[in-house]
Amino acid sequence: MSAYKTMKIITLTTVTFGVAFGGLYASAQEKFGFGRSVDKDEIARYDSDIHTDGTGLPEGSGNVALGREIFEYQCALCHGENLEGVPEMGARTLHDGRRDIKKLPYATSLFDFVRRAMPLTDPGTLSNDEAYGLVAFLLVETGVIDDPDLTLDAKSLAAIKMPNRKNFIIDPASRFTAEDLEDK
Amino acid sequence: MKNTSLTNGNRRQFMKAGMATSAALLSSSALAQETVLEPSRGPGRTVMEMGYYGERSEYVKDARLKGNRGTGLIGGSLTPLQHGHGIVTPSGLHFEVHHSGVPDIDPSEHKLLIHGMVDDAKIFTMEDLLRFPSVNRFHFLECAGNGMGEWMAPRGQTVQQTHGLTSCSQWTGVPLKIVLNELGVKTDAKWILAEGDDGARMTRSIPMWKAMDDAILAYAQNGEFLRPEQGFPLRLLLPGFEGNMNVKWLRRLEIGDKPWWTHHEDTEYADPRPNDKIRAFSFYMEGRSVITSPSAGMKLNGPGFYEISGLAWSGAGTVKKVDISTDSGKTWQQANLEAPVLPKSHTRFKMPWTWDGKETNIMSRSTDDTGYVQPTYEEMYKLQGPIGMMHNNAIQNWHIAQDGEITNVRL
Numbered sequence: 001m002s003a004y005k006t007m008k009i010i011t012l013t014t015v016t017f018g019v020a021f022g023g024l025y026a027s028a029q030e031k032f033g034f035g036r037s038v039d040k041d042e043i044a045r046y047d048s049d050i051h052t053d054g055t056g057l058p059e060g061s062g063n064v065a066l067g068r069e070i071f072e073y074q075c076a077l078c079h080g081e082n083l084e085g086v087p088e089m090g091a092r093t094l095h096d097g098r099r100d101i102k103k104l105p106y107a108t109s110l111f112d113f114v115r116r117a118m119p120l121t122d123p124g125t126l127s128n129d130e131a132y133g134l135v136a137f138l139l140v141e142t143g144v145i146d147d148p149d150l151t152l153d154a155k156s157l158a159a160i161k162m163p164n165r166k167n168f169i170i171d172p173a174s175r176f177t178a179e180d181l182e183d184k
Numbered sequence: 185m186k187n188t189s190l191t192n193g194n195r196r197q198f199m200k201a202g203m204a205t206s207a208a209l210l211s212s213s214a215l216a217q218e219t220v221l222e223p224s225r226g227p228g229r230t231v232m233e234m235g236y237y238g239e240r241s242e243y244v245k246d247a248r249l250k251g252n253r254g255t256g257l258i259g260g261s262l263t264p265l266q267h268g269h270g271i272v273t274p275s276g277l278h279f280e281v282h283h284s285g286v287p288d289i290d291p292s293e294h295k296l297l298i299h300g301m302v303d304d305a306k307i308f309t310m311e312d313l314l315r316f317p318s319v320n321r322f323h324f325l326e327c328a329g330n331g332m333g334e335w336m337a338p339r340g341q342t343v344q345q346t347h348g349l350t351s352c353s354q355w356t357g358v359p360l361k362i363v364l365n366e367l368g369v370k371t372d373a374k375w376i377l378a379e380g381d382d383g384a385r386m387t388r389s390i391p392m393w394k395a396m397d398d399a400i401l402a403y404a405q406n407g408e409f410l411r412p413e414q415g416f417p418l419r420l421l422l423p424g425f426e427g428n429m430n431v432k433w434l435r436r437l438e439i440g441d442k443p444w445w446t447h448h449e450d451t452e453y454a455d456p457r458p459n460d461k462i463r464a465f466s467f468y469m470e471g472r473s474v475i476t477s478p479s480a481g482m483k484l485n486g487p488g489f490y491e492i493s494g495l496a497w498s499g500a501g502t503v504k505k506v507d508i509s510t511d512s513g514k515t516w517q518q519a520n521l522e523a524p525v526l527p528k529s530h531t532r533f534k535m536p537w538t539w540d541g542k543e544t545n546i547m548s549r550s551t552d553d554t555g556y557v558q559p560t561y562e563e564m565y566k567l568q569g570p571i572g573m574m575h576n577n578a579i580q581n582w583h584i585a586q587d588g589e590i591t592n593v594r595l
Contacts (some may be wrong), residue, residue, distance in 0.1 A: 004291050004310075004409065004417075005295075029365050034315050035306035042307075046436055049377055049387060052445055090254025097571060098451055103462070113447035117384035120257060123284060124383070143259045168464040169457060173394070176465045178441065180213050180374075 031073040054158025058109065059152035062133025064140050070130050073136055074119045083141055090120075094142060101142040105168050107160040111135045132157065201224075248277055249344050252333065260327070261347025265476045265495065270522075271322065271530040273351035275406045280413040281327050281349065283448070284384030288431055289411075291417035292400075294381070296401070300439035303368030309525070310333065310417050313401060316358035321400065321423065322529040324497045326350035326469045328426035328453050332573040338592040341381045342481035346580060346592060347474045350497065351531035355421050357402035358572070360395045364439075373439045377446070378420050379433040388429045389443035391465075398423050401434065423528040424499030425467045428453055456571050471558050472577035473506050473533070473550035484588030488539035492519070495530045499551035503531040505551050510537055511594060512545040519548070540587035545595060547581045561594060 015166050041182035043049065050056040072081070083101075085093040092099045104110055115131040124136070132152040139145045170176045248261035258282030263273055271281075280286075291310045299305035320595060330349035333339050340346035369392075376395055382387040390399070400421040405408060410416040416430030422429050443449070443465070455463040473496035478484060492510070496503040503525060507516040519533040533548070550558045559567075561578045568575075583593035 032316060032362075034312040034364075035308040035366060036312075038297065038299070038305050038307050043297065045303055046297050046298065047438065047444075048385075049379065049438065049444060051440070052442070088255075090258045098454075098573075100454075103451075105450055109445050109450055112387075112444075116387075117284065117447070120384075122283070123385075126258050154572050164462075167461050168454075169461045170461050171466065174465060174468070176391070180391075181464060182442075 048106045048116060050108065052106045052108050054108055054154060057108070057154035057157060058128045059154065060128030060132055060137060062129040062131070062149055063151040064136045064148055065136070066133030067137025068141075070126075070134055074122075075134075078120060083138075092139065102144055102166075103164045105162055105165045107135060107139065107157055107162060109133050111157060112136065114138075114171070194470055227428050246277060248279065248380065249348065251281075251349075253359065258283055260346050260349070261325050263351045264342075264344045265348055265350075265474070266343045266479050266481065266546065268476060268495075270407060271495070271524070271532050273353060273530075274412050275353065275408070275414070278351040278353060278405070278411070278414060279325075279327065279349045281329070281381065281427060282413070282432075283386055284382045286413050287415060288412065289381060289384050289433060294417050294420060294435070296434060296436070298363070298367055298437045298439070300377075300437075301370040301373040301441065302364075302439055303370075304366075306367055308363070310403065311365070313358055313418065316362055318356055319400060320354055320356050321398075321421075322352060322354050322524070322526050323421060323423040323425045324350055324352040324469075324528065324530045325421075325430055326497070326499070328428060328466075328469070328574045329580075331576040334592075335576055336570070336576075339495050340480070340592055342474050343474060343479040344581075345478075346480070349427070352391045352495075352497070353405045354407070355400060355402040356404035356407075357400040357418075357421065360399035360401055360420075361397075362559040363401060367439075369439055372441055375440050375443045377436075377438040377444050378429070378431040378434060379436040379438075380415075380431045382496060386428075386431055386448070387444065387446045388427060388431055389446060390420070391467075394422055394425065394438075394467075403501070407512070422467075424469060424501075426453060426469055426499075429467060445589075447533055453574060455575055456568055458569055466575055467498075470577050471498035471500065471503070471550045471552040471556045472496070472578075473548040473558060474482045474580045475501075475508070475546055475548050475582060477586070478546075478590055479582055480590050480592040482568040482590050484539055484584060484590070486588065489540050490539055490548065492535045494533050494548050495521075496521075496533055496548070496550040497528070497530050498550065498554075498556065499528055499554060501553040502527045502535075503550055506531075506533040507533050507549045507551075508533075508546065509549075510544060512547050513547060516549070541586065543586045544584050545581050546584065547579050549579050 013113050078086050078091040083094040085091045094101045111131055114134050115126055136150045136152045140150055170181055225234040227268040246264045246267045250261050251259050263277050263279045268334040296308045327349035331346055334346055374392050376390040378388050378390050384512055400454045402419050405414055419432045420430050420434050455466040457463050475492055475494040477493045496506045508519050509516045519535040522532040525531050558579055564578045581590050581595050
């Protein structure tokens with residue numbers, strides 16, 4: 001792009017815009033008209049995050065056995081056979097402390113993270129079935145769910161209530177309110 | 185002959201004197217006509233030999249230092265604050281923390297998608313973003329884990345190890361609210377998911393009020409395009425919020441009505457509270473300060489004058505004052521804040537000090553314009569308990585031994 005090679009000066013059409021931006025996001029401020037509008041299909045190619053109500057969870061399903069198998073091959077190297085963590089690989093225990101799976105507020109976030117970020121050296125390569133299986137395995141292995149045959153799909157994963165969710169609190173000194181904490 | 189060489193000699197002396205800013209050298213050389221002159225250096229390197237992107241002197245060796253954690257894909261490197269001057273961190277020394285390494289992104293292919301609760305979802309190229317009106321702002325960044333290794337006991341041997349996960353730059357970019365206005369954000373939208381284009385697609389939930397306040401889509405740092413490790417070609421800048429939220433390699437913003445509770449905001453970057461509680465949305469980097477010189481790893485060269493110099497900052501506002509104790513916390517004196525003193529920016533403080541040669545401890549304590557006073561470790565423990573660590577902004581103590589040796593010791 002030109003701007004990255006030379007300091008090309010781009011002439012702006014004269015636009016006035018107010019500095020003030022009221023409480024409402026709708027604004028009388030004039031638009032510049034830059035950027036290209038996109039449709040749903042194009043958005044779908046980029047939009048892979050999972051909302052806490054399960055929006056975005058893909059098709060497919062996986063059980064604990066599948067998860068355990070994938071974990072042994074692709075994850076144990078860093079996370080340890082028993083999820084105890086291998087410090088030299090930068091991974092901490094998933095049973096305790098700050099990375100304790102039991103302490104997560106939402107199973108949806110666990111799925112979201114595993115599918116987009118793991119395995120660390122090859123992120124984005126897990127199939128949906130594998131990601132469901134891995135989440136099932138992790139939840140059973142850390143004692144969140146007591147069901148060695150657990151199978152997860154979009155519906156059952158979204159329905160999981162994590163026991164620690166209630167322990168997340170708002171700092172009274174912060175700008176956040178109890179409403180920010182609520183499931184809508 | 186003699187005259188000519190003298191003229192040359194004088195000129196060179198003058199240039200040297202200029203560099204040393206020593207007027208004395210200039211006047212004595214002007215008088216010293218009969219002395220044998222120092223030999224000429226001869227011609228230096230040409231403009232062509234120097235190259236067209238300036239390198240620093242080969243005698244200057246300051247460098248970042250790899251953090252303790254991880255393989256380098258996860259983890260980062262720390263800024264050598266002990267050798268810093270003023271408030272700007274050179275871009276090449278700015279701290280870095282990554283969760284999936286540093287991607288290599290061609291700016292001509294980079295796009296930012298903004299969608300969700302908007303009238304008109306849009307994709308912006310870098311060229312589009314560069315056309316918007318821009319702002320330049322000095323802001324610090326600080327990793328929420330800056331000083332986490334210090335939580336239980338002092339471990340860092342230098343201020344680079346104890347505090348090096350903060351740096352300060354002049355950032356250039358377009359205010360996020362200007363870009364959001366292009367799309368027509370729905371009024372019940374309250375949160376934004378920011379997603380990076382690194383391998384792990386780092387995501388964080390950003391409150392809408394921050395986006396509409398001072399958030400910047402930044403493409404430049406200290407007068408040039410961002411460095412790759414700082415998010416080239418585009419990063420989110422949320423002044424005063426923990427480093428991790430300032431998502432690098434920004435590729436997507438999704439507008440929503442509730443937070444996503446992404447992995448990093450639930451675990452690593454959330455703060456424990458007593459009774460197994462966890463503080464959600466611990467975004468602000470609160471007021472903090474540290475004496476960068478003299479600091480641990482240095483040695484005072486005998487009693488006498490020293491300038492105490494350090495950095496203070498606050499994610500909630502502007503540094504209002506910094507108090508310094510040179511007698512282990514018994515008495516405090518106000519340091520001078522050196523201009524510019526800017527909101528959510530590093531602020532340089534200084535205080536002249538004469539060391540009497542006796543063993544002592546020195547420390548600094550900042551207060552910001554919200555009235556927030558930097559806490560002691562004791563106060564931090566009460567707040568977070570033993571598994572704390574993140575958002576550690578406690579007062580840092582440096583111990584000075586009788587031989588001048590300075591170490592990281594907790595009182």
